Amino acid sequence: MRRYTVKQKLKSAAAFLIILIFLPYVVSVFVNGVDVTGNNSGSPFYIRVRVPDNEEADGVGEVEWTEYLAGILAEEMPKDSEEEALKAQAVLIRTQIYRELEESEDKILEENYLTAEELRKRWGAEEFDTAYKKYVRAIEETDDTVLLYGDTYAWTPFHQSSAGMTRSAAEAMGTDQYPYVAVRECPFDKKAEDEIQVFTFTCSEIQKLCRDFLVAVADGDRAAMGYSFEDFEITKYDSAGYVSEMRIGETVCTGDQFRDALSLPSGAFSFSEAETADSGDENAVKITTTGKGHGLGMSLWTARQMAAEGKTYEEILSFFFEGTELRKDIQETELF
Numbered sequence: 001m002r003r004y005t006v007k008q009k010l011k012s013a014a015a016f017l018i019i020l021i022f023l024p025y026v027v028s029v030f031v032n033g034v035d036v037t038g039n040n041s042g043s044p045f046y047i048r049v050r051v052p053d054n055e056e057a058d059g060v061g062e063v064e065w066t067e068y069l070a071g072i073l074a075e076e077m078p079k080d081s082e083e084e085a086l087k088a089q090a091v092l093i094r095t096q097i098y099r100e101l102e103e104s105e106d107k108i109l110e111e112n113y114l115t116a117e118e119l120r121k122r123w124g125a126e127e128f129d130t131a132y133k134k135y136v137r138a139i140e141e142t143d144d145t146v147l148l149y150g151d152t153y154a155w156t157p158f159h160q161s162s163a164g165m166t167r168s169a170a171e172a173m174g175t176d177q178y179p180y181v182a183v184r185e186c187p188f189d190k191k192a193e194d195e196i197q198v199f200t201f202t203c204s205e206i207q208k209l210c211r212d213f214l215v216a217v218a219d220g221d222r223a224a225m226g227y228s229f230e231d232f233e234i235t236k237y238d239s240a241g242y243v244s245e246m247r248i249g250e251t252v253c254t255g256d257q258f259r260d261a262l263s264l265p266s267g268a269f270s271f272s273e274a275e276t277a278d279s280g281d282e283n284a285v286k287i288t289t290t291g292k293g294h295g296l297g298m299s300l301w302t303a304r305q306m307a308a309e310g311k312t313y314e315e316i317l318s319f320f321f322e323g324t325e326l327r328k329d330i331q332e333t334e335l336f
Contacts, residue, residue, distance in 0.1 A: 048108045060108055069093060070135040071113030076158075077300060079123065079131040082307035085300070086138035088316040091326070092156040092298060094139075095146040098329065099153035147317060147324045149180060154324045157181065159293025161192035161301040163268035165240040166320070169296060172238060172256070180323040181297055183240050188305040189291065197265055199287045200274050203227040206248070206285060210261045215251040228283045229273040242267045242295055256294070266291040297321070 044064045051061035072093050077086060093111075101107055120128045147154040155169075155178050169181035189195065207214065207227055227249055235252070236245035243255025255267040266289040274286035298320040306316050314326060 048106075049113075050108055050110050063113075066136060066139055067116055068109070068113055069097075069139045070132065071115060071119070072111055073135050073138065074119055074132075075112065075114050077304075079127070079134065082304050083134065083138060084307035084311060084313045084316065085304040086135065087142050087313035088298065088303050088307075089158065089300065090138045090142045091145050091147060091313065091317060092158055094142070094144070095153050095156045098146055099155070102153065142313070144328050145326055146329045147321055148327050149178075149324045154178075154180065154321060155297075156321070157294065157297035158300060159291070159295055159297065160299070161189040161195055161292050162186045162295050162299045163241045163266060163291040164190055166297065166299060167238060167240040167242055167295040171240075171244065172242070172294075172296060180321045182322070184299075184320060186299045186302040188302045189299055192292070192301040194265070194292060195290060197289050199262070199264065199289070201262065201285055201287065203229070203231070203283045203285060206232075206262065210248060210251075210253075210258065212261070213251065213253055213257060214248060229271075229285055232271050232285055234271065240268075240295060241290070243269060262287070264289050266293065267295065 044066070046062040047065050047068060048060055049063045049068060050059055069090065073086060073090055076093075077089055097109060097111065100109070114122070116132065119132060123131050147156055149155075159166075165186060166182075166184045168183050169178040170176050201209075204226060231247075231249040233247045234243050234245075234255075235247055236243070238244040243258070246253060246255055246258060248258075255269070258264070259267040259269070264287065268290045270288050272286045272288070274284045298316070303316050303320070306319070307313075311319075317324070317326065
């Protein structure tokens with residue numbers, strides 16, 4: 001009969017104890033995959049991020065994954081946002097990042113974010129801990145959850161507020177690749193902050209800002225003549241009330257081109273004639289915009305109102321991205 005020494009018994013007991021400690025982790029990894037946040041191992045997970053001020057590393061630095069997500073989330077949504085709305089936005093940001101990483105060769109993330117130190121300065125030391133934990137909680141409680149369409153990461157655009165309805169990607173972009181980005185009624189947005197804004201530009205200012213796509217630029221005589229209010233005409237709106245086609249003189253362009261050129265808050269706008277004190281006799285155009293952002297995907301304002309009424313983040317995302325599926329990603333480590 002084989003006899004065990006005291007030393008052998010101690011080794012066996014230690015081995016058994018190690019198995020007990022690590023067995024839950026092994027089972028979890030086998031079932032769910034490795035957690036990209038590093039939470040399963042208790043150690044932080046770092047990612048490579050473009051940092052313009054970091055000259056020593058060619059503009060690339062390492063940032064802890066949760067801090068990066070929290071920094072993007074805090075840049076897009078105020079600290080008094082409802083928690084379910086924050087969770088919905090956390091899922092959209094995570095999905096967007098995974099989608100970008102899947103297509104990236106260098107695996108360097110480009111999205112702007114606010115560091116914990118920047119947020120501490122913005123909020124003050126007294127409010128920082130409570131507010132920051134709120135963002136981190138939204139990230140941790142959605143725990144690697146992403147939106148999928150079929151077997152691919154969904155395209156997850158968002159904006160601050162719509163013009164009353166979100167836009168259809170098929171109409172705005174001329175593609176049927178994103179059928180889940182469709183028109184959704186958002187009556188809450190009509191009461192959003194800065195929902196309606198008014199801007200005044202002289203015709204020469206608009207000509208200068210739009211010079212990259214104006215036909216008149218190539219025509220010296222026409223360009224010299226300049227424009228008047230009668231040269232601005234909206235010829236088509238999409239079903240959500242955004243300008244899909246307009247005319248400036250002889251040039252036909254999209255509302256989004258015009259919005260980007262003038263840095264307008266929204267592509268839902270209208271024209272009226274105006275005169276400004278500093279423009280002399282020159283014609284000026286008054287532009288009234290509705291909403292903030294491109295109008296595609298999730299309206300952050302409506303998401304917050306839905307959360308305030310008791311909707312969960314799953315219900316919010318189902319409303320804005322009908323046809324997609326919420327799923328915990330188990331292949332995320334292959335992206336980094």
